[in-house]
Amino acid sequence: MSVSVVVITRNEEAAVGRCLESVAWADEIVVLDSGSSDRTTEIARALGARVQESDDWPGFGPQKNRALALATGDWILSLDADEWVTEPLAREIRAAVANPGAHDAFELPRSSSFCGREMRHSGWWPDYIVRLFRRGRARFSDDLVHERVIVDGSVGRLTEPLRHESFVSLEQVVDKMNRYSTAGAEMRLSRGKRGSVGGAVVHGVWAFLRTYVLRAGFLDGREGFVLAVANAEGTYYRYLKIWLAGRRMR
DSSP states (O other), X not given: OOEEEEEEESSOTTTHHHHXXXXXXXXXXXXXXXXXXXXXXXXXXXXXXXXXXOSSOOOHHHHHHHHHHHOOSSEEEEXXXXXXXXXXXXXXXXXXXXXXXXXXXXXXXXXXXETTEEOSSTTOTTEEEEEEEETTSEEEOOOSXXXXXXXXXXXXEOOSOEEEEEESXXXXXXXXXXXXXXXXXXXXXXXXXXOOHHHHHHHHHHHHHIIIIITOGGGGXXXXXXXHHHHHHHHHHHHHHXXXXXXXXX
């Protein structure tokens, strides 16, 4: 059974090399880039990837479906540029596709770091995500952010973790919080949702409590506190942007 790795990118020169080198064993690597101005595509091609470029950005879900359509393997392994596969996970993936049983997809535990610390709580571990599936039996949702894999069939579970370096610096946290809160607000507005200042505050406070208290983020030390605050801010701004956009629509 052949395996195609698909990755979407934009200005990922700092991370894409590690990602693609970790899947050099795959039968095919497809990179769909959306206007990188750095060396992302050059690095990807040098590592043997088949690189395609798109002129627009339709959102994470639609873009990943575009990349999926370019793959030719029997099985698809979808990765983000800041993720990489360890050798134990690579062996487990190869064994799974060689003898999948009744499963059409597999979810993987993901081990993520935040500003240099591996997070073992805060809702980040174990973070099971479907990333390996038969071509033609799954697709991504059309969500602009926080897209998910929709599987037509049975989903199994692997044990070796996928590694993920989510944020290296606070600047990355703030930038992603702004972009994702805007996209999240757009999605909710398109579904007829409305917001208020009070609702933004309540949702923000709840996001902090859920991360830091209910999901034991306090056990992740200072980084757990920073992550809880970032989640609270992102949630607050998302609902505030909904309220402001709704007010302009009146």
